Amino acid sequence: MHIEIDANPEETLILKNACQKAFERLDRLFGGRFADISRDLRIQIGDGLTESGGQTVLSENKILFDRQKMLLSLAEAEKQLAGVLDPGDWTGVMSAKDAARSGSCMEYNFIHEIAHILAQTDGDEASYHRIDSSESPTRYGRQPDKFSRKKDHEALAEGFTYITFGRPVGKPMQAAIDQLVQEHLRSLA
Protein backbone atom coordinates (compact mmCIF):
# COMPACT_ATOMS: atom_id res chain seq x y z
CA MET A 1 0.00 0.00 0.00
CA HIS A 2 1.23 3.46 -0.90
CA ILE A 3 -0.03 6.38 1.17
CA GLU A 4 0.48 9.94 -0.09
CA ILE A 5 -0.45 12.75 2.27
CA ASP A 6 -0.50 16.40 1.23
CA ALA A 7 -0.69 18.28 4.53
CA ASN A 8 1.55 20.12 6.97
CA PRO A 9 3.91 18.02 9.14
CA GLU A 10 1.66 18.04 12.22
CA GLU A 11 -1.42 17.04 10.22
CA THR A 12 0.55 14.45 8.30
CA LEU A 13 1.49 12.76 11.56
CA ILE A 14 -2.13 12.68 12.75
CA LEU A 15 -3.37 11.25 9.44
CA LYS A 16 -0.54 8.75 9.19
CA ASN A 17 -1.17 7.46 12.71
CA ALA A 18 -4.88 7.10 11.97
CA CYS A 19 -4.14 5.11 8.79
CA GLN A 20 -1.70 2.95 10.73
CA LYS A 21 -4.28 2.19 13.43
CA ALA A 22 -6.87 1.29 10.82
CA PHE A 23 -4.34 -0.88 9.01
CA GLU A 24 -3.56 -2.78 12.23
CA ARG A 25 -7.24 -3.47 12.82
CA LEU A 26 -7.63 -4.72 9.25
CA ASP A 27 -4.55 -6.86 9.62
CA ARG A 28 -6.09 -8.56 12.65
CA LEU A 29 -9.29 -9.23 10.69
CA PHE A 30 -7.24 -10.79 7.88
CA GLY A 31 -5.03 -12.87 10.16
CA GLY A 32 -1.88 -10.88 9.42
CA ARG A 33 -2.34 -10.95 5.64
CA PHE A 34 -3.71 -7.47 5.01
CA ALA A 35 -0.40 -6.14 3.68
CA ASP A 36 -0.50 -8.82 0.96
CA ILE A 37 -4.15 -8.14 0.17
CA SER A 38 -3.63 -4.38 -0.15
CA ARG A 39 -0.20 -4.44 -1.82
CA ASP A 40 -1.14 -2.49 -4.98
CA LEU A 41 -3.57 -0.10 -3.32
CA ARG A 42 -2.90 3.65 -3.42
CA ILE A 43 -4.22 6.07 -0.81
CA GLN A 44 -4.18 9.80 -1.51
CA ILE A 45 -5.07 12.39 1.13
CA GLY A 46 -5.20 16.06 0.21
CA ASP A 47 -7.36 19.03 -0.72
CA GLY A 48 -9.82 19.07 -3.60
CA LEU A 49 -9.40 15.36 -4.42
CA THR A 50 -12.98 14.41 -3.60
CA GLU A 51 -16.17 16.25 -2.72
CA SER A 52 -17.08 13.67 -0.12
CA GLY A 53 -14.81 12.68 2.75
CA GLY A 54 -13.58 9.55 1.04
CA GLN A 55 -14.00 8.12 -2.43
CA THR A 56 -12.92 4.83 -3.95
CA VAL A 57 -11.70 4.77 -7.57
CA LEU A 58 -11.98 1.09 -8.41
CA SER A 59 -10.55 1.36 -11.93
CA GLU A 60 -7.29 2.70 -10.47
CA ASN A 61 -7.31 0.70 -7.23
CA LYS A 62 -7.15 3.99 -5.41
CA ILE A 63 -8.85 5.71 -2.48
CA LEU A 64 -9.04 9.50 -2.24
CA PHE A 65 -9.60 11.30 1.04
CA ASP A 66 -10.25 14.92 1.91
CA ARG A 67 -7.53 16.26 4.22
CA GLN A 68 -9.77 18.58 6.23
CA LYS A 69 -12.64 16.15 6.78
CA MET A 70 -10.31 13.32 7.74
CA LEU A 71 -8.58 15.49 10.33
CA LEU A 72 -11.89 15.80 12.18
CA SER A 73 -12.66 13.78 15.23
CA LEU A 74 -15.24 11.06 14.65
CA ALA A 75 -17.52 12.82 17.13
CA GLU A 76 -17.35 16.08 15.17
CA ALA A 77 -17.90 14.30 11.83
CA GLU A 78 -20.92 12.47 13.23
CA LYS A 79 -22.35 15.75 14.48
CA GLN A 80 -21.91 17.36 11.06
CA LEU A 81 -23.67 14.40 9.45
CA ALA A 82 -26.76 14.61 11.68
CA GLY A 83 -29.73 13.29 9.73
CA VAL A 84 -27.44 11.02 7.71
CA LEU A 85 -26.16 9.33 10.87
CA ASP A 86 -27.94 8.74 14.15
CA PRO A 87 -26.06 9.71 17.33
CA GLY A 88 -23.64 6.89 18.17
CA ASP A 89 -23.71 5.33 14.68
CA TRP A 90 -20.02 6.05 14.14
CA THR A 91 -18.78 7.06 17.58
CA GLY A 92 -20.18 3.86 19.10
CA VAL A 93 -17.36 1.79 17.58
CA MET A 94 -14.67 3.33 19.80
CA SER A 95 -14.26 4.87 23.24
CA ALA A 96 -15.55 8.43 23.75
CA LYS A 97 -11.97 9.54 24.32
CA ASP A 98 -10.78 8.10 20.99
CA ALA A 99 -13.84 9.47 19.15
CA ALA A 100 -12.97 12.96 20.41
CA ARG A 101 -9.44 12.75 19.00
CA SER A 102 -8.48 14.57 15.79
CA GLY A 103 -8.04 12.05 12.97
CA SER A 104 -10.40 9.41 14.34
CA CYS A 105 -12.65 10.24 11.38
CA MET A 106 -9.75 9.07 9.17
CA GLU A 107 -9.47 5.79 11.05
CA TYR A 108 -13.16 4.96 10.59
CA ASN A 109 -13.37 6.04 6.98
CA PHE A 110 -10.15 4.31 5.98
CA ILE A 111 -11.79 1.01 6.93
CA HIS A 112 -15.10 1.97 5.29
CA GLU A 113 -13.43 2.70 1.94
CA ILE A 114 -11.34 -0.45 2.12
CA ALA A 115 -14.64 -2.35 2.21
CA HIS A 116 -15.64 -0.80 -1.13
CA ILE A 117 -12.31 -1.87 -2.63
CA LEU A 118 -12.62 -5.41 -1.30
CA ALA A 119 -16.29 -5.90 -2.22
CA GLN A 120 -16.03 -4.69 -5.79
CA THR A 121 -12.72 -6.01 -7.02
CA ASP A 122 -14.28 -8.87 -8.98
CA GLY A 123 -16.21 -6.39 -11.11
CA ASP A 124 -19.32 -8.50 -10.72
CA GLU A 125 -22.56 -6.51 -10.47
CA ALA A 126 -23.85 -9.02 -7.93
CA SER A 127 -21.03 -8.08 -5.59
CA TYR A 128 -22.77 -4.76 -5.02
CA HIS A 129 -25.64 -6.61 -3.42
CA ARG A 130 -24.06 -8.95 -0.93
CA ILE A 131 -26.39 -7.68 1.74
CA ASP A 132 -29.67 -5.79 1.95
CA SER A 133 -29.39 -2.17 3.06
CA SER A 134 -31.81 -2.90 5.91
CA GLU A 135 -28.96 -4.83 7.59
CA SER A 136 -26.78 -1.72 7.92
CA PRO A 137 -25.66 -0.97 11.49
CA THR A 138 -25.88 2.76 10.68
CA ARG A 139 -28.51 5.06 9.20
CA TYR A 140 -26.08 6.03 6.43
CA GLY A 141 -26.16 2.48 5.03
CA ARG A 142 -29.96 2.23 5.16
CA GLN A 143 -31.24 5.60 4.05
CA PRO A 144 -31.28 6.39 0.30
CA ASP A 145 -29.58 9.66 -0.67
CA LYS A 146 -28.84 11.72 -3.78
CA PHE A 147 -25.96 9.39 -4.69
CA SER A 148 -27.66 6.02 -4.28
CA ARG A 149 -31.26 4.89 -4.26
CA LYS A 150 -30.20 1.47 -3.04
CA LYS A 151 -27.57 1.53 -0.33
CA ASP A 152 -26.59 -2.17 -0.20
CA HIS A 153 -22.93 -1.40 -0.92
CA GLU A 154 -22.85 1.27 1.79
CA ALA A 155 -24.55 -1.08 4.25
CA LEU A 156 -21.84 -3.64 3.55
CA ALA A 157 -19.08 -1.06 4.05
CA GLU A 158 -20.59 0.05 7.36
CA GLY A 159 -21.01 -3.56 8.52
CA PHE A 160 -17.42 -4.31 7.55
CA THR A 161 -16.24 -1.30 9.54
CA TYR A 162 -18.22 -2.38 12.61
CA ILE A 163 -16.77 -5.88 12.45
CA THR A 164 -13.23 -4.54 11.98
CA PHE A 165 -13.74 -2.51 15.17
CA GLY A 166 -14.97 -5.65 16.93
CA ARG A 167 -18.58 -4.48 17.18
CA PRO A 168 -21.52 -6.87 16.84
CA VAL A 169 -23.68 -6.90 13.69
CA GLY A 170 -26.66 -9.00 12.61
CA LYS A 171 -26.19 -12.59 11.41
CA PRO A 172 -26.65 -11.90 7.67
CA MET A 173 -24.07 -9.10 7.85
CA GLN A 174 -21.60 -11.25 9.75
CA ALA A 175 -22.02 -14.02 7.15
CA ALA A 176 -21.54 -11.59 4.25
CA ILE A 177 -18.36 -10.16 5.73
CA ASP A 178 -16.99 -13.60 6.66
CA GLN A 179 -17.46 -14.59 3.04
CA LEU A 180 -15.77 -11.44 1.76
CA VAL A 181 -12.77 -11.97 4.03
CA GLN A 182 -12.49 -15.62 3.02
CA GLU A 183 -12.64 -14.76 -0.68
CA HIS A 184 -9.64 -12.47 -0.31
CA LEU A 185 -7.66 -14.88 1.83
CA ARG A 186 -8.30 -17.65 -0.73
CA SER A 187 -7.15 -15.40 -3.55
CA LEU A 188 -3.72 -15.18 -1.86
CA ALA A 189 -3.28 -18.94 -1.76
Ligand SMILES: [Zn+2]
Ligand atom coordinates in the same frame (compact mmCIF):
# COMPACT_ATOMS: atom_id res chain seq x y z
ZN1 LIG B 1 -19.07 4.26 1.19
